[in-house]
Amino acid sequence: MSSEPEPVVRIRELKHDRVNFVLENVDMALANSIRRVMIADIPTVAIDLVEIDSNTSVLPDEFIAHRLGMIPLVSTACDEAMRYSRDCTCETNCAFCSVVLELNIRSEILGLHLDVTSNHLEIAPARPGVMDEVGEELSKRVENFGLPVGKNNPNVPPVLIARLGKGQEIRARCIAKKGIAKEHAKWSPCSAVSFEYDPHNKLRHTSYWFESDAKAEWPTSRNATEEEPPRDDEPFDYLAKPNKFYMEVETDGSLGPQEVVMKGLQELQTKLANLILGLKAEPEVDILQNSEQNQGPGPAGGSAQNAGSWNSRPTGGAGGGWGASPAGRGSGSWSPTTNNWGNRSSPNTGGGGWGGSSPANAGWSSSGDAAGAGWGNQAGAQGGTWGNTATSAQGAGWGSPGQQSNGWNV
Amino acid sequence: MNAPNRYELYVLEEGERPVEVVEDTKIPNAATIKIVKQDHTLGNMLRAQLLSMPQVLFAGYKVPHPLHPYFLIKVQTDGTVAPTALVEQACQKLIATIASLEAKFKREFTFKGVDGAVPEAGPYGQGAEMSWPGQKDYLDL
Numbered sequence: 001m002s003s004e005p006e007p008v009v010r011i012r013e014l015k016h017d018r019v020n021f022v023l024e025n026v027d028m029a030l031a032n033s034i035r036r037v038m039i040a041d042i043p044t045v046a047i048d049l050v051e052i053d054s055n056t057s058v059l060p061d062e063f064i065a066h067r068l069g070m071i072p073l074v075s076t077a078c079d080e081a082m083r084y085s086r087d088c089t090c091e092t093n094c095a096f097c098s099v100v101l102e103l104n105i106r107s108e109i110l111g112l113h114l115d116v117t118s119n120h121l122e123i124a125p126a127r128p129g130v131m132d133e134v135g136e137e138l139s140k141r142v143e144n145f146g147l148p149v150g151k152n153n154p155n156v157p158p159v160l161i162a163r164l165g166k167g168q169e170i171r172a173r174c175i176a177k178k179g180i181a182k183e184h185a186k187w188s189p190c191s192a193v194s195f196e197y198d199p200h201n202k203l204r205h206t207s208y209w210f211e212s213d214a215k216a217e218w219p220t221s222r223n224a225t226e227e228e229p230p231r232d233d234e235p236f237d238y239l240a241k242p243n244k245f246y247m248e249v250e251t252d253g254s255l256g257p258q259e260v261v262m263k264g265l266q267e268l269q270t271k272l273a274n275l276i277l278g279l280k281a282e283p284e285v286d287i288l289q290n291s292e293q294n295q296g297p298g299p300a301g302g303s304a305q306n307a308g309s310w311n312s313r314p315t316g317g318a319g320g321g322w323g324a325s326p327a328g329r330g331s332g333s334w335s336p337t338t339n340n341w342g343n344r345s346s347p348n349t350g351g352g353g354w355g356g357s358s359p360a361n362a363g364w365s366s367s368g369d370a371a372g373a374g375w376g377n378q379a380g381a382q383g384g385t386w387g388n389t390a391t392s393a394q395g396a397g398w399g400s401p402g403q404q405s406n407g408w409n410v
Numbered sequence: 411m412n413a414p415n416r417y418e419l420y421v422l423e424e425g426e427r428p429v430e431v432v433e434d435t436k437i438p439n440a441a442t443i444k445i446v447k448q449d450h451t452l453g454n455m456l457r458a459q460l461l462s463m464p465q466v467l468f469a470g471y472k473v474p475h476p477l478h479p480y481f482l483i484k485v486q487t488d489g490t491v492a493p494t495a496l497v498e499q500a501c502q503k504l505i506a507t508i509a510s511l512e513a514k515f516k517r518e519f520t521f522k523g524v525d526g527a528v529p530e531a532g533p534y535g536q537g538a539e540m541s542w543p544g545q546k547d548y549l550d551l
């Protein structure tokens with residue numbers, strides 16, 4: 001595996017809201033990580049707090065607040081154009097870490113309902129006296145930053161929030177913040193990411209249900225033209241690994257597809273770089289632990305001074321039996337009973353703990369491909385199928401332009 | 411009201427160490443590394459990269475509990491390299507691979523942008539494509 005072929009990227013289709021590409025000569029794990037990072041790790045802006053002044057519509061406050069959160073807001077370059085509230089110096093929210101949108105609408109026409117849509121959200125006038133701090137974030141914002149995607153564009157149907165009868169009104173102050181979809185799916189820039197490999201199922205990662213002949217009954221994927229169909233007499237190559245991945249990234253409009261892909265790749269590199277940094281910082285801790293260990297075998301036997309340093313390690317003791325187990329590294333004071341793997345006589349029998357291939361949630365998957373646990377339907381690329389992610393349901397959704405004709409006739 | 415902040419699932423706490431190495435006492439050249447505030451995105455990718463390296467005898471990862479925001483990765487090497495050094499190498503190799511992918515994506519995007527006439531005045535296009543200050547060249551809404 002030392003001379004791996006270079007990875008290949010080919011974009012098959014690029015539209016304003018989607019990109020379809022083929023990835024070759026990469027490992028499935030890497031392709032899946034790219035998919036996961038695009039769905040869950042890229043920051044966008046979304047309404048996070050709603051202060052409702054008045055709501056006399058038929059919908060309860062929390063219903064409206066939830067719908068407001070789902071509206072995609074223009075988030076171009078928001079990693080630089082906005083701070084996370086948790087990193088900001090302000091008390092609750094300010095111009096650097098939030099965009100405030102106001103909804104202020106009342107129906108006055110008898111006999112006709114009034115549709116409240118994302119077009120009615122307006123940027124709130126800046127509150128005087130708050131902006132004495134200096135920050136460069138604001139200069140990096142595009143003109144319509146934080147506004148609903150497609151606002152006042154006649155070609156884009158707005159997102160329906162509620163319908164008002166005569167005399168009903170909604171007055172709300174919506175505070176939009178930066179976040180990622182690991183916290184809430186409303187921050188995902190992707191409305192769908194499809195992921196397919198091995199369209200002919202040569203690897204047999206899936207099995208087709210059939211009446212009499214799977215080949216006749218199942219339509220082939222459009223990606224099947226990219227790969228040679230298997231010959232009828234072709235023996236099953238059980239060592240073969242998937243090598244070519246077909247992906248389509250569809251965004252909700254908060255970010256463009258290009259930004260999503262590039263930011264996703266950058267985010268992956270950041271994760272890896274942080275891990276390298278973390279590993280580099282680690283040896284000092286080991287030395288510290290060893291000196292502690294040489295003085296006393298464990299928390300119970302430690303001197304007062306040692307006890308203090310034990311307590312000062314915030315992560316020590318996490319996960320139950322791990323507590324005392326950093327011991328033993330060359331210190332000779334290690335006791336098997338303090339070790340999490342302890343009571344098993346020999347860990348490398350692999351009976352339970354370190355099983356080589358179990359893809360189960362908490363099992364060690366040394367060969368399982370996309371693991372199962374974790375972020376709901378975002379985990380796990382399913383063998384040879386189209387894994388969709390149902391994220392932000394926008395009203396009845398114009399996430400896909402193809403559905404626009406169906407509109408949002410609620 | 412007393413729910414922990416959800417960002418605690420992916421942001422390191424004040425002073426929290428991102429990595430914790432526990433060397434195995436029963437198996438030679440093996441270590442278990444706890445990587446905090448990361449998930450399958452990093453774990454599975456790293457595991458696959460480690461397995462493709464000839465010095466590795468074993469590599470596996472697990473997320474012990476879906477509500478605990480960390481994963482463990484266990485590596486055993488053939489003794490020529492320390493497990494932690496090998497994990498670092500794996501990270502470096504992955505970064506190189508992703509960087510090369512990034513360059514290729516960038517080329518493809520500019521190529522498609524030129525002759526594919528992508529920035530069509532589509533549904534969301536109108537506002538966003540107007541006034542990008544022009545620092546980054548890959549924003550194309």
Ligand SMILES: [Zn+2]
Nearest residue numbers: 088090094097
């Ligand atoms: Zn702030």
